[in-house]
Amino acid sequence: xxxxxxxxxxNLVHQQEIENALLEVFxxxxxxxGERLKNFEKNLASYIGSSQAIGVANGLDAxxxxxxxxxxxxxxxxxxxxxxxxxxxxxxxLAISDNGLVPVxxxxxxxxxxxxxSKIEEKITPxxxxxxxxxxxxxxIFSEELQQLAIKHDLKIIEDNAxxxxxxxxxxxxxxxxxxxxxxxxxxxxxGALGDAGxxxxxxxxxxxxxxxxxxxxxxxxxxxxxxxxxxxLDEIQAAVLDVKLQYIDSExxxxxxxxxxxxxxxxxxxxxxxxxxxxxxxxxxxxxIIRSGNRELLQNYLAENAVQTLIHYPIPPHKQEAYKEWxxxxxxxxEKIHDEVLSLPISPVLDENEVSxxxxxxxxx
Ligand SMILES: *Cc1c(COP(=O)(O)O)cnc(C)c1O
Numbered sequence: 526x527x528x529x530x531x532x533x534x535x536n537l538v539h540q541q542e543i544e545n546a547l548l549e550v551f552x553x554x555x556x557x558x559g560e561r562l563k564n565f566e567k568n569l570a571s572y573i574g575s576s577q578a579i580g581v582a583n584g585l586d587a588x589x590x591x592x593x594x595x596x597x598x599x600x601x602x603x604x605x606x607x608x609x610x611x612x613x614x615x616x617x618x619l620a621i622s623d624n625g626l627v628p629v630x631x632x633x634x635x636x637x638x639x640x641x642x643s644k645i646e647e648k649i650t651p652x653x654x655x656x657x658x659x660x661x662x663x664x665x666i667f668s669e670e671l672q673q674l675a676i677k678h679d680l681k682i683i684e685d686n687a688x689x690x691x692x693x694x695x696x697x698x699x700x701x702x703x704x705x706x707x708x709x710x711x712x713x714x715x716x717g718a719l720g721d722a723g724x725x726x727x728x729x730x731x732x733x734x735x736x737x738x739x740x741x742x743x744x745x746x747x748x749x750x751x752x753x754x755x756x757x758x759l760d761e762i763q764a765a766v767l768d769v770k771l772q773y774i775d776s777e778x779x780x781x782x783x784x785x786x787x788x789x790x791x792x793x794x795x796x797x798x799x800x801x802x803x804x805x806x807x808x809x810x811x812x813x814x815i816i817r818s819g820n821r822e823l824l825q826n827y828l829a830e831n832a833v834q835t836l837i838h839y840p841i842p843p844h845k846q847e848a849y850k851e852w853x854x855x856x857x858x859x860x861e862k863i864h865d866e867v868l869s870l871p872i873s874p875v876l877d878e879n880e881v882s883x884x885x886x887x888x889x890x891x
Pocket of ligand 1: 583614616659685711721723
């Protein structure tokens with residue numbers, strides 16, 4: 526059976542280094558806000574090319590904290606609107622509504638599954654204060670046009686970079702394209718911790734200082750609280766593990782690209798719609814490899830019978846979730862079509878050549 530994602534295998538590649546790092550933290554007696562976190566923040570900022578990186582507890586908190594900081598700084602207020610793709614993982618949208626901001630959904634582009642930039646401007650109102658772009662499935666969404674739109678309407682561009690660490694656009698890494706970015710190091714992400722973890726990158730020092738305080742009870746000095754903050758810390762154990770794995774992210778993303786390239790060039794079944802392989806391959810780090818089929822259930826069952834495990838990212842669009850009942854009657858046909866048809870194939874740095882060949886053969890026989 527080819528697993529969708531073999532996390533044990535992915536982490537055992539770095540067994541010695543990770544075990545040494547874990548042991549060092551354990552023996553140090555220092556578990557929060559220590560040297561390991563400082564090192565990881567420094568290395569992450571340097572990798573992304575941003576001046577600031579802040580470790581936090583998870584990816585949802587990273588996005589929540591960016592918006593909360595913009596509210597504290599007066600750039601946004603409760604009731605303001607944030608543009609977001611209609612087909613994202615729900616966390617992007619939760620981060621907005623949790624802050625009392627209003628998510629405004631925009632349809633994706635069927636060719637790359639990312640927000641359709643040409644449909645953003647019609648959704649901008651006097652209340653719009655930001656665009657939360659989501660580099661979905663590992664592919665960057667960015668353009669000059671988007672930048673110009675943000676300048677024209679004085680909007681913050683916030684990147685949900687949970688799925689796309691290491692991708693590049695115009696010589697810059699994702700996470701350094703907008704005003705601030707949220708990262709998730711959930712175990713299954715391209716850079717995965719051994720539990721929950723997240724981070725924020727930005728070049729805005731005031732924003733960074735505000736986020737740092739907000740993530741630590743609203744405190745910038747022990748027992749002095751300037752905001753009503755939260756507790757969202759990246760612990761020393763996760764920081765130490767992430768620091769080890771960060772060294773290998775480029776080579777691991779490169780393996781994902783090689784696999785994606787094989788899938789795209791060797792799967793040739795007309796019943797299966799393949800993803801676009803971007804002209805500039807650095808724009809994609811293939812967090813998931815999405816195929817589409819009009820009869821997904823049949824295809825998924827067939828693959829399971831042939832020992833290929835697949836997942837669906839994601840089966841229900843946010844506007845059809847009970848959590849957002851007020852949107853249930855809205856219509857986003859492109860997003861709905863994507864949610865009805867997508868299927869994610871196994872792809873990871875430990876998927877070997879034979880497994881890739883087998884997946885291709887099974888799909889071509891379907
Ligand atoms: C994983 C993910 C998140 C949330 O990350 P957590 O660490 O699970 O909180 C946010 N946005 C997207 C697009 C994600 O894939």
